Amino acid sequence: MGQPTLFPDDPSIGPLAERMRPRSLDEVVGQPALVGEGGVIRSLLADGELPSMVFWGPPGTGKTTIARLLADAAGAEMVTFSAVLSGVKEARAVMAEARSLRRAEGRRTVLFVDEIHRFNKAQQDAFLPYVEAGDIVLVGATTENPSFELNRALLSRLKVYILDPLAPEQIVGILRSALSDCEHGLGEVAPKVELEALELIATIVAGDARQGLNHLELAAAVARSEGVERVDRELVKRVAQNVIAVYDKGGEEHYNLISALHKAVRNSDVDAALYWLGRMLEGGADPRFVVRRMLRMASEDIGMADPRALEQVAAVERTVEHVGMPECELALAQAAVYLALAAKSNALYTAYGKVKREVGRRPGLAVPMAIRNAPTELMKGVGYGEGYRYAHDEEGAVADLECLPEELVGTRFYSPTEFGWEARIRERMAEIRQLRAKRSKKP
Secondary structure, eight states, X not given: OOOOOSSOSSTTSSOHHHHTOOSSXXXXXXXXXXXXXXOHHHHHHHTTOOOOEEEEOOTTSSHHHHHHHHHHHHTOEEEEEETTTOOHHHHHHHHHHHHHHHHXXXXXXXXXXXXXXXXXXXGGGGGHHHHHHTXXXXXXXXXXXXXXXSOHHHHTTSEEEEOOOOOHHHHXXXXXXXXXXXXXXXXXXXXXXXXXXXXXXHHHTTTOHHHHHHHHHHHHXXXXXXXXXXXXXXXXXXXXXXXXXXXXXXSHHHHHHHHHHHHHHHTTOHHHHHHHXXXXXXXXXXXXXXXXHHHHHIIIIXXXXXXXXXXXXXXXXXXXXXXXXXXXXXXXXXXXXXXXHSOOXXXXXXXXXXXXXXXXXXXXXXXXXXXXXXXXXXXXXXXXXXXXXXXXXXXXXXXXXXXXXXXXXXXXXXXXXXXXXXXXXXXXXXXXXXXXXXXXXXX
C-alpha cells in the first residue's frame, strides 16, 4: 500500500480547482478555528496526536484538502476511499492491509473516507474494530449532519470538526490567486477579469471555493474561444445561467430551509417568507412537501385567529396537484404571503398539546352517562343518555350539560387570544359560559 500522490506530477494537468489545492496548512483559506494560528488541527500536529475525526461542512470548504495535509504533516500513510465509488468489502480490505502495515512496520495509516454518510449505519460498524485497535486513523468527510448520518457507536469514537462556507471576499482572494499563479493557475493564459465579475462568481457559488474556481476556469475558456479580452459580469452570467440555488433535498439544509420558511411566517415577515420559499423552489424542492408544511403553519401558528388561512392553503394544495411546477410557484407565493400577514395565534396548538398530555396521563376516563349513545332499551335502562339535554331546544342553543369526564370538569384547554378572529371567539365563549350558568341556576 504505497503513499498516494498528494498532488499531480504535472501541475498543468487537471481541473483548475485541483491544481490550486493548497499545499500546506498556511495556504488554506478560511477555517481559522481549525488551521489558523492556535487552531485545533495545528495543535494536534504540534502535540503529535492524530485522532480519528470527521469533517462536516458544505462542498468546497476544504474537507479533503485539510485531511490530506493533516496526514502529510503527520508523516502517515494515507489511503483515500470514496463511499460513492466503493463498498464496505473494499474498505475492509484496505483496513486489513493497514493493520498488517502497522504490525509489521509500526506505521500509521490514515483512511480518508469521502462522503462517509453514504455508508448506512449498519455498514459503518465495519470501521469500529480497526479504529478501536488503532490500526487506522479514520478521517471522514461529510456534507450531512453526523448526528443523523453516523451511527452512535462510530460517532462516539470520532472528533467532529465543523467547516464553514467561505466568505465572498475569501472566494475572491482565491480567484485572484488562481489568475496570478503562473505555475498552477491561469497566470499565463487568463484574460483580464473584472473585479465585479469575480465578486459575482463569489456570490453565485455561496461559499464553495471549488465551484468558484470551476466558474472562473469556464469563463476564461469561453472568453478565449470567443476572442474576448476581458471577462465581465455579463459573461459570468452567461456561463453561470444554469446555476441551481443551494438546496439539498435529502439533507440537513432541506430542514434548515423549511424551518426558516416556517419561522419567517410565524414572525409575520413577508419578505423573508418569500425568500426562503424561493430558495427551496428554485433549488428543486418538491412543492407538495412545501404546501404540506404550509398546512401545518396554518393550524399551528394561525389557527382560529384566521380560520380562512387553512382554506387558502388547501386551495393552493389543489393548485399544486393540478398544475405542478413551475406554474404553481405563484400560488405558493400567495399562500406564503397570506400566512405571513394573517393574525397569529398558537392557542389551538397549545390547547391540543394539553389534551394530548392529559390523554397520555389518563387515557381511560369514562364518557359521562348523559352523552353516551343509547341505541337499545338495555343501555337506556342502565343509564346511558340519562339527563341529556338537546341543545337546540335551549335558549341560545346551549344546554346545562357537562360533556367532559367527571375528573376534568372545569378544565379549560383552549384559551383564545385577542388577535384576529379569536377576539370574537373569546366573546362567544364568554357568552356560552353565561348561558350555561343561567341554565344551571334554574330550579
